[in-house]
Amino acid sequence: AQTVTQSQPEMSVQEAETVTLSCTYDTSESNYYLFWYKQPPSRQMILVIRQEAYKQQNATENRFSVNFQKAAKSFSLKISDSQLGDTAMYFCAFMTRGSGAGSYQLTFGKGTKLSVIP
């Protein structure tokens, strides 16, 4: 079974500092996508960043970047210059083949609650 593990249930960071959220996954597939989603108190699920497994270059979106280590099955998220608006639950997700023919589905980790402290 495909699993996604986020080992840090809660983290905090000072405003303007850098924080790294960890994620590991387990799969036997070679072609897949990985995602980080953010869920602020508003409850909305917001895509932060995505990484295609076949790409060696780590994805970057403004202050957000990932460290993708395919052999180690690790996909950490680095947030630079943390802002108060970054306070949220962060979910790592792995795109896997679904139970239906030709389907794909997201498998989520249990989330990391990040608090940015002024």
Add this chain to the structure above:
Amino acid sequence: DTAVSQTPKYLVTQMGNDKSIKCEQNLGHDTMYWYKQDSKKFLKIMFSYNNKELIINETVPNRFSPKSPDKAHLNLHINSLELGDSAVYFCASSQGRSMGTQYFGPGTRLTVL
């Protein structure tokens, strides 16, 4: 313009009732999903439809019945609601059956009393 919308955002109801949650997307996507987020914030896929065809049906009680009148809509009907059905339900959409990014709606918080 809202890309993926759900109604209602909050739903409070009594045990045994039947309720529906509606989802609409204006992204032109052809694949839609329902996810359930439990009280511990864990998200899990329930259903997926591609062009109105059911393609994923995870282990979900048959009291839950998705309905897709067209590829822009995927509604979730729940019969005989139970306390354990209390959760946040998210609709999402993506383009095609491939590994496309899924875009989520705002969620519907269902509370069963």
